[in-house]
Structures are given as C-alpha cells and as structure tokens.
Amino acid sequence: MQNESKRRSAPKAKNGKANSPRATAADVARAAGVSISAVSRAFTPHASISKTTKTRVLQAAESLAYQPNPLARGLITRRSGMIALLMTEVTNPFYPTVLETFAQAFSKQGKHVMLFTPAQDEPLEALLPRAFGYGVEGVVITSARPTAEMMSACETAPVPVVLFNRTVESSAISAVCCDNEAGGRTVARFLAEGGRRRPAFVAGLPGASTSLYRERGFTSGLIDAGLPAPLRAEGHFTFDGGLQAAKSLLSCDVRPDCIFAANDIMALGVLDGLRRVGGIRVPDDIWVVGFDDIDASAWPSFGLTTFRQPINRMVAETLRILDLADTDAPTSPSTVLVPGRLIERDSTGRVPAL
C-alpha cells in the first residue's frame, strides 16, 4: 500500500487568474448613459426604476460582462444576501437535512448560507462578531447549546437572530422549535394505549432544551395515564450513547417494556444495543420510539417508530421571522412551536387507533 500521495501534474496550463480588470458600475453607467445609482437600482429587487432605464442598464451590463459586487453593495445597502448559520456539529443526520433545507429555501430568495462552526476550543459566541462583520442579513443558531454570554450578544445584535431547534427560557430572541413537549406527551399516550407499563427514557445532553422538553412532556403524559415515572439513562445524543444506554437499562432490576429515546440517532443505538448485544426482540419484548424521523429510521434494519419533526415548516417559520425582523419596525421576539406527528413503524406493536 502506498504511503505517499501521488501527484499528477497536468501540462502547464495558463494561470487561472483573470488578468483584465472587471467592469465597474461606473463603466456600466457611462455605457448606458445613466447615473451610478440607477445602475445600483437596476440590480436591486423592488427598487424604484423605470422599465426603459432598467433594460438599458442590463443590456450595457451584459455587453461589459459586468457582475454586481454583492460584497460592496452589502456595505452600502446592508443587503449582503448572506445568512449566517451557526452549527456546532453536522454529523447527527438531523442537521445535514436542516442545513440542506435552509440552503434550498434561502437559495430561492437569492441568498446564501454562510456556515460558522467553532474550532475545537472556540466558544460559539466568538463567532457572532465575525458573522456581523461580514454583514450577514441574519443569523440562525442551531445544534449548539446557547450560553448566557451568547444570548446577551444576540440581544444587542445588529441583525435578526433566530434560534432553531433550541429555546432558551425568558429569551429576548426569537426561536423556532418543534413542539417538543407535546411530542413527548404524544409518545407517552401512544405507549400507554399500547398497553406498555414499564417505561424508560434515554436523555440527550444535559441542559439541552430539546431533550428537557421532550422528557417533560413524556413524563407528564405517563403520569396522566397512570403510569410510573420512567427509568432513565443518558445517551448524549449519539448512536454509541444510545447503545450503552440500552445495555444499562437491560441491567436494571425491573426490565423496561418500552424505551423512548430523545432523538433518533440514540434510538438506533438503543435498537442495536437491544437486538445485537442484548439478544432482545423488538417489538416483541421491548418497544422503542425515537424523535426526529431521520432517513435511517425508515431503513428496514431499523423500522423505527418516531416523532417526526416538521423541518420544512420550521425552516419556513424561521425565514418568516428573519423577513419580518428585517424592517425598521421593532418586533417582539417570539417562540414558534410547530407541531410534529408520530410515525409508526416496526419497533412498536399495534395500538388501538388514538
């Protein structure tokens, strides 16, 4: 096996860097016989400009191969077309789907996602001033545990900031979330109506609002159904965490007959931990439910019953808040909770229609 990378050089090609200076807005203005500000308005959606003038400008621009410079325009108009997305991790399959949904939705508006992920020992709040410095039009924060420092930086932000899939109590910034508490309650009711009696819960990272709300709804739903509070294990929002949680739950004195994991990636780990390690039959012996509805949940190997997060609607609500906030009228921060729904698959048994 080779240890060295191989380098194949193409025949010496011309330098890729362009040599001729690019046409400027001033060049276009001269060619079209209009003012520079008319050129700028011709390239700004909804700006006030006559059809004739706009056509003249666009024709001149095309003949000069002029490309408007959003960087420069961003400084002037504060519409850089960039939205910052702060994510600490992208590998839990829920987040690539979120990222892709945002990128597509913003693309339709001619905007682009600028991804900020912190370096290993860098706190997330360090990224905010940098994002603002680039003149982004808005900031979406997701998959990160918002700290108090970050929250106060957001409160004085020069552009709208929205928390996605996170909420913070008494926050002065907007947030969009799946209704996690209602989701947890729905799962509890489903398990109770299915005759389950010994529930267990696998939690995510300590302090994560998503896990806390799901647990809160789950526990109160169980109590409402006359069931005991669930056994509890920590899963850290990872597959291996879920696998280890399953092993520890199997070693309890009283074995649970159903396990609700606070997200799908842990639930898949629970499934593998039960079946492959513990020799347990699912759903015959133990039911398993997750939360998110990532792609892998539908794979035949798993067939995971889960609570689906309405990502498309959550993204749409986030865009709506970014749009609304981007006027000069002060807006009240709000938390938008979007309802999800339970998707039944093979990891749970039959339940009389809810």
Place this chain on the structure above:
Amino acid sequence: MQNESKRRSAPKAKNGKANSPRATAADVARAAGVSISAVSRAFTPHASISKTTKTRVLQAAESLAYQPNPLARGLITRRSGMIALLMTEVTNPFYPTVLETFAQAFSKQGKHVMLFTPAQDEPLEALLPRAFGYGVEGVVITSARPTAEMMSACETAPVPVVLFNRTVESSAISAVCCDNEAGGRTVARFLAEGGRRRPAFVAGLPGASTSLYRERGFTSGLIDAGLPAPLRAEGHFTFDGGLQAAKSLLSCDVRPDCIFAANDIMALGVLDGLRRVGGIRVPDDIWVVGFDDIDASAWPSFGLTTFRQPINRMVAETLRILDLADTDAPTSPSTVLVPGRLIERDSTGRVPAL
C-alpha cells in the same frame, strides 16, 4: 393534534438592533496615535508592524470595542477569510463529515466556509460568479457533477478552485481525490483472496468519476485475479438504490457471492435488501463491501467492510493547494490522489492475510 403553530410572545423587549455607531479604524488610529494603515496591519496576520505599535493599537481597539470589518478589508486586501464550498447535496453521510472537517480546518486558519447549494432547477455553474462576487479566497467543489460549462468557468476564475472527491479528465483545475482506482483494485484482490468467484458491482450515478474509477480498478483487479467481469446494477448513490440493486442481483440466473457497492450508503441498502428482503445471510451466503467508511458502517446492525476514504488528509491537501495557489506565482493544476485503506468488518468472511 394541533394544526396551527403556537406563537408565544415574550414580554415586549427592546429592539435587538444596536443604536450606537460602531468604532471605526479611524477612531482606533486616533486613540492609538498611529496611522489607519497601522491599524489595518495590526489586524492582519504576518503583516509588518512593530510589537510596540501593535500592542498600542490592540489596546486602543479593545477600549473602543472595535471589531475589524472583514467585509471592508476583503475589498481592499482581497483576503475576505471566506472559502466557498459548492455542494449539491449534503445528506449522503459522507458529505456532512467532509463539510465538518473543512469547517474545522478552515476555522483554525481564521477562515469560514460559505456554503453554496443550488436551488432546485439551478445549474451549479450559476453559483460561481456569485461566489466570486463575495470575494471568497477560494472555491472547493464537491458532491457535484462538474459540467463542461462549470469547468471553463473555473479555468478563468479569479481565485483558486479545487475539485474535492471529483476529478475531470484533462482538467486545468486542481483536484483532490481518494485513489479510487487503487481502492477498487484492493477490494477485488481482497475478494479473490477470500475465495469469492462470482462478483457483482453496484454503480453510482452515471458519469460520476468516483464510481467510474472504483469500477475500473475493481474490474481490472478481478481480471488480474482470473475472475470474471462483475455482474452490474445501478444504485444511484442512495440507500434505496442499493436496496433495489440487491433485489435485482438476487434475481439473476447466477447469484453473485460478493457485492461491491461504489459507496457505503448504497452498500447499507444492499445489506438491508439482502437480509431483510431476500432472507440472505451475510457473510455466510454473500459478502458485501462498501466505500467511504461513514459512521453507520460501524454500527452493529451493519458491520460493513469498506474502503475508508482518508478525509482528513484529503482536506489537508485541499488546503495546501488553496494556500499555494494564493500567491502570484503561477502554479500548475495538479490532481492529488490520497491512498485509503480497507477496513474489515462482519459483512465479509475471513481472508488469509494480504
């Protein structure tokens, strides 16, 4: 189940937009008793400035809460600190890992990834002028099928462009790839030495260079080992594609005894298609091998033998090329092939040491 999203409004908080004007470089210069260009140099890594002057500037900047404006500086110095990453899809688990690895690596250099994904009916080449307009320092193109139009746009790009996990024949732009052909050949040799005799191959998207090179190496490796050319099915680089490919391979007159899928996500679909749909035992009846080594390949449910792509090294090579090209000396475009290695797991049987 609620159909309406709930909106919880926080008590009316102050408007999030900052009111006081931010300190400028001129303010800092005045406070420190230096020139504006000294201020700029103090914030530019490796710029020529005395330690005393730099300290004075940084202290003045801190007391004024000055934040350098990379947007403005980008226009002047052409070092915006942004790298464009063009990706058409992020959900094949290989790509989030690539994205995260790039984001981390660039973060260490104080740079950020600006993600460009095309809208539904938008060709990828439309994104390039936009990326250049933002003054990005470089462009990395991945998970996209490079077209001739895109390639000629890259050849006249004002900044370095690198293809990642893609190559284009006779390209005048640089590319970094796993050595896909060698990988395919390694898999063939492994299967031959393991006594397999009836191979099959599951291809990715037509025209994708990764799949083509892997197939080329695989087929030539089989021929070298005296084995027949493989049966072939199309998997489209998706899980479901792999699952369908398994079903179609099982319906062939002569059943294969090993299946090499051009990437892991298809191989997992093949595994599910064989085991859950076809009732086939793996590896007892059929061996399965993938390519990439995504996280899910290591899950107990799959235990997939696969050819691991050396993502960290590929990203490091990409950064190296971007750095090298970012001088005024013309550089020859090159293709860098990084060797990977076979990871044996449970989807294949025992093979005498290679």
